[in-house]
Amino acid sequence: MSHTVTVRWSTRLPDSVFGRATPGGTLELNQRWLDDLVAGSEGDFPEGRQHRTLRRELLATLVHEVAHLYDRGRYWSNEQRTLLRQCRSRFRTQGKAGLPGECLGQTERRFTLSDAPRFLDLAGWPQQVGRRGAREAMNRQTYRSPDDYERFSPAEYLAVNLEYFLLDPQYHCRRPALHAYFAAHFGWAPDVDTACPTTIPYLRAGLDTRQPALGWLDPERIYAVHYLLAEPNEQWVSRWGHSMLRLVICAPGRPLGPDCLLDLDYHLVLSFRAFVDDLQLSSWDGLIGNYPSRLFILPLQQVIDEYTQIELRGLSSVPLRLDEQARYQLAQQAAALHWSYDGTYYFISNNCAVETLKLLRTGSAERAMQDLDSLTPRGLLRLLASRGLADMEPLQDRQAALRQGYYFDSYEERYRHMFSVLRTQLQIPAEQMEDWFNTDAQIRRDWFAEADTRTTAALLVLEEAIRRRQALEIQQDLKLRLLSPSAPPELAAAAHDMEGILAGSSFLSRPGELLREGYGLPQPEEARRFTDLADARHQALRTNADQLEQRLLAMIDPHQRQQLDATSDNLQLLGEQLRQLHGESGGVQLP
Template sequence: GHCKDLNTTIFSRNQKIDLDPSRLYQVHYLFAAKGEELSSRWGHAMLRLVFCAPERMQVDEKCLNDVSHHYVISFRADIDDFELDNIKGLTGKYPSQMFVLNLDEVVKEYTQIELRDLKSLPLRLNEKEKEQFINKVLETYWSYRGRYYFLSNNCADETFSLLAGILGDKYQFAMQKFAFQDATLVMPGELYSFYLETGLAEPPSSNIAEQVSKGHLFESAQKKVKLAYSVISSDRSASTLKKYLNESQASERKVNFELMVSDSPQNQTKLASAYYVLESYFLIRKQSQMRKNLAQKIYEKDPEILNLYAEAKIQFSDTIENEILNLEYDGYGVPLARDQERFTRQNQKSNFSEDEFLSQIESVLPGDMAEVNAIRENLKLFIKKTIKTKQHNP
């Protein structure tokens, strides 16, 4: 039969990922604090897979440092109309989809773009449970398609169900202990409390710095952004932080920085440092917005971008559709090795070079690219002003 041909490889955009259970150190419950939008008002529930780097000989706590090899399981609404409709989200009009993402991109998305904390809670799973968990992830990844609701059958419910399948009686006992009435109405914050209070997870240190150093907490950039904003709050374009972050333009910030320095030359280093922090945030956020704008053009099949359509479907698959849904394979459930090889070949056929791709984006989104380039010029200016002042004040 084909059973020996089965393996643990999955695909995320152009990336081939091997979910080898023998390299898995821990599974964490990853909780994103609540955001401002209705869809994120209850936080977001995910699972973090702490894999060890291939060169590491031993699977132990040192693997917590191998963050480039950590992946995140995230159930999200597969939004195909680009404007998140709260009514659709509340009535289950969006299909639910399981994404496998790099930890670093998830940390960037929540802590730097959305300014939300991420808490990473180690779950107490034995070796057998970890192996069963990986098998469940593979099975779900290749076969799952559900309906996504903000209030039920959401990220927390999907995450809860994924683990319930492997923990069995242990989970049932924990549910009785926690007095869960209806597992389909669980919210991300409630799930965090559930894992902690039932002993299914290791409690975090009471020391915030220790949580950060162990990778159990990824702090939002909000404090840093607020502090930088307080330094430049006399900036003529800054009425409130929220308005400033949403409406400020790179050209305005450059002019206002130069005006403030001319008014208070002795504060140049402090001002340049604050503007640098804010400008770094603007760059990350603008690039994220540009990605969404490009995805929308692809979705609408804008005539300018039809020649980029196939490439962008892979590059931006999380906002368009799950590529796996279009993959036909011979087996059932988890694809066989030969099916995965075919999928890899399909991906390789459509690769652009990064430079070519960026030049194409520039032609399709000239306004966005101009703003990104202006932000980069500002960053050069602010760091130059910081260094120059420090040299004059040894």
């Protein structure tokens, strides 16, 4: 159906306004730019406008205002108008006001594009979890925007994005999900000459010098998506577990299939976390929303080590029943949020489970996901399983799950097994593992000479655990001393420097703040510049952190430092002893 929009030049518009639509449906353009447009001159075209040139800005204004006319339903058919009147009449009969949004909801939102559920999901107004269809009040996709005005309302978001959909040949690469949505809605899209990169950039959230700052995700190589649940522990912030998503990515050259579960080095984890930029983790701040909630994309092995070795929590990896298209869309949405999203963490109402559920809803677009509601990680898993969306079968046999990569056990279980080896083989006096951990390092060393190959291996594993625990205890002790109001000047200065390092590391969780040019997903040239910027920031952070570490080492309690150094010596001795015994025995099986 075609309609005519009247366009005229107007002398009544303020200089800063390029154009607007009148209540009667006429589109007015600012006449002050007419002579420059005809002459092909930029005149005194203001700097900082999003579309860079006068002609593009006027074209964008036309598209923007026509989009509003289209969205407001000015060109609805008579059938559509009749349905809307009937809907309003029903609402009035029921004693309701009959607002257009409510009526459109009753008629499957057939008329306004900016009110369509799928559009709202992609635009940044997802459903609130626990509110049965209510939408988020604020758009939190604050970075990598072509025009901040788009977040004013869904209607403005639609108008701004249609400008770029029609005028920017890179739009299909920068915002691929929205481009696909508009193309499907209109049954048409502008011709483009360039192909999009097949991989999506993401920032590695760490300071590992062995890896470049920028990683690349290939959605085509995602074999499966798992719901990754970290088991709860006794810590206040961890007592309900932690929700994440695991992308099972196949190694290059391997066809999509179950064998991709073996490619652990390529698997990634999508994890919403509260970014804490101070030394004090406050439970009250988590409750009232003083911590940002951001999406980290992490290597699976890093997540496994963090939870199983440091936090001593098991990880369950539960396959989700998502088809290829849903997996692809989920990866695109995750990448978009990684670069743009800066939410607010609330321990009760916007925690990791809530954020993960919103990502599953908006990313997969699966109808069965839309009415799920859960505020806790374990509750969400139970709900996914009860709806047939999560496959719990691979976890029924714990040993098989361990072998096949569906479960990663807490190292605490391994430590207790190793301790039982010591109790049996060496007859050590410690009755509990914690007693052995608290034994003086020199006394532990006295038992080394009596150990065979198997027992030496057990001693080595436990010494590693002891050193890790000592380091955590030292960190906690230093933190308490740094936060003390009576801290000496050298500690106060160190605390100030540490807070500066934490603040300076915010870009690791919010990469969009570092790359101001462009919008949406970074394109190749922007990615190269981003890599240079991130590498420089990485190097500065590493230098500052190394300098601070040397200062803090001098502030460690002398007894703690002595025990830490002695445990390091123990590890070296046990490593040498194990290599010697293993060579002499011809390869005895280790525990």
